[in-house]
Amino acid sequence: MRKNRIIFFVIVGVALAIVATALTGSSDALQANDIDVEALQAFFKGQALTAGSSGWLAESFVREQDNLDGMINYESVLLGLNEGKELKEPLVLIYPQEGIITADYPLMLLDSAKRKAYDRLVEFIRSPDFQKKLMKTTLRRPVVPGIPLDSRIPDTLLIELPFPNTVEVIDALLFSYLDEQRIPSHTFFVLDVSGSMDGEGLRDLKTALTNLTGLDQSLTGQFARFRGRERITMLPFSTEVQNVSDFAVNATAAAGEDMERIRSYVDQLQAGGNTAIYSSLVDAYRLTQQAQAQDPDRTYSIVLMSDGQNNSGSSQADFRSFYQDLPQHTQQVKTFTVLFGDADKAEMAKIADLTGGRMFDAKSESLSQIFKEIRGYQ
Numbered sequence: 001m002r003k004n005r006i007i008f009f010v011i012v013g014v015a016l017a018i019v020a021t022a023l024t025g026s027s028d029a030l031q032a033n034d035i036d037v038e039a040l041q042a043f044f045k046g047q048a049l050t051a052g053s054s055g056w057l058a059e060s061f062v063r064e065q066d067n068l069d070g071m072i073n074y075e076s077v078l079l080g081l082n083e084g085k086e087l088k089e090p091l092v093l094i095y096p097q098e099g100i101i102t103a104d105y106p107l108m109l110l111d112s113a114k115r116k117a118y119d120r121l122v123e124f125i126r127s128p129d130f131q132k133k134l135m136k137t138t139l140r141r142p143v144v145p146g147i148p149l150d151s152r153i154p155d156t157l158l159i160e161l162p163f164p165n166t167v168e169v170i171d172a173l174l175f176s177y178l179d180e181q182r183i184p185s186h187t188f189f190v191l192d193v194s195g196s197m198d199g200e201g202l203r204d205l206k207t208a209l210t211n212l213t214g215l216d217q218s219l220t221g222q223f224a225r226f227r228g229r230e231r232i233t234m235l236p237f238s239t240e241v242q243n244v245s246d247f248a249v250n251a252t253a254a255a256g257e258d259m260e261r262i263r264s265y266v267d268q269l270q271a272g273g274n275t276a277i278y279s280s281l282v283d284a285y286r287l288t289q290q291a292q293a294q295d296p297d298r299t300y301s302i303v304l305m306s307d308g309q310n311n312s313g314s315s316q317a318d319f320r321s322f323y324q325d326l327p328q329h330t331q332q333v334k335t336f337t338v339l340f341g342d343a344d345k346a347e348m349a350k351i352a353d354l355t356g357g358r359m360f361d362a363k364s365e366s367l368s369q370i371f372k373e374i375r376g377y378q
């Protein structure tokens with residue numbers, strides 16, 4: 001019998017709050033002292049993948065369904081997968097007997113001068129005709145009482161759990177998950193430091209990386225920082241990979257030694273040379289394979305950032321051949337590519353597609369923002 005594997009998606013803490021509450025055996029609002037770290041650690045031992053979006057999570061499940069046993073996601077997403085033709089067998093939806101939490105995103109009025117237009121929009125959205133159409137096309141439950149459920153939506157008695165009612169409890173829940181409960185991760189950063197990165201490009205890269213050491217004090221920055229028990233491997237490359245370094249994050253304080261060592265390393269990065277994207281990826285996957293053999297109880301991922309086209313070393317065909325010869329567990333390590341500067345969009349997209357990762361575009365957003373987004377997928 002194969003080991004049970006699940007993929008898990010934290011939707012602003014909703015799914016995590018449901019699991020944590022279920023483990024208490026109570027339907028009361030979760031409190032900070034209710035968080036059972038050991039029980040959650042045991043639960044998350046079966047976790048195989050996390051994601052920054054419900055859609056990408058569903059796509060990943062379809063692609064890897066032979067190796068996965070379940071998924072925590074929106075009800076409408078799960079029902080939608082059953083409606084499609086990509087699953088080899090339908091999903092059985094399980095509703096925790098302790099209760100569920102509805103993902104409720106209120107429509108807020110920001111400009112009081114637009115009150116009339118806002119009221120018309122709300123009235124339209126809440127109209128029975130629109131609610132029925134929304135339910136039929138998206139499999140979302142109607143929010144207006146009295147509308148009969150679509151036959152495809154289970155007519156199950158659902159207990160609504162209260163969402164944690166203080167920021168302190170929510171923060172405690174999420175930080176405990178990131179630093180203590182989830183399977184520890186190992187991230188390989190394959191970073192282009194070729195000559196074209198000299199100047200603003202290298203400065204942006206250094207800022208993006210050092211922000212992950214806790215220097216970004218924004219709410220998203222705090223959740224995107226390097227996590228407790230995480231291992232980091234830096235592989236800067238130009239004509240070839242240079243100065244590979246490993247870091248262990250045991251203490252997550254921004255002023256601590258672990259984060260300071262990463263910042264010191266990043267600060268000394270220099271630009272020069274050509275761009276050997278595929279040779280560097282080969283090195284990253286070889287190191288990943290070695291790390292998996294030494295520490296199989298981690299999740300692994302690769303982040304590839306480049307601002308140019310491959311002009312040195314191995315070709316795309318060489319990398320594809322190498323990748324396809326890797327053992328299956330190493331092929332399951334995803335590469336998240338970052339499009340920057342003059343990087344070839346098609347080239348970076350092919351790498352992400354081949355490895356089951358995703359491409360991110362730092363041409364339209366800051367590199368710091370992109371690196372934070374990627375952290376939700378690791």
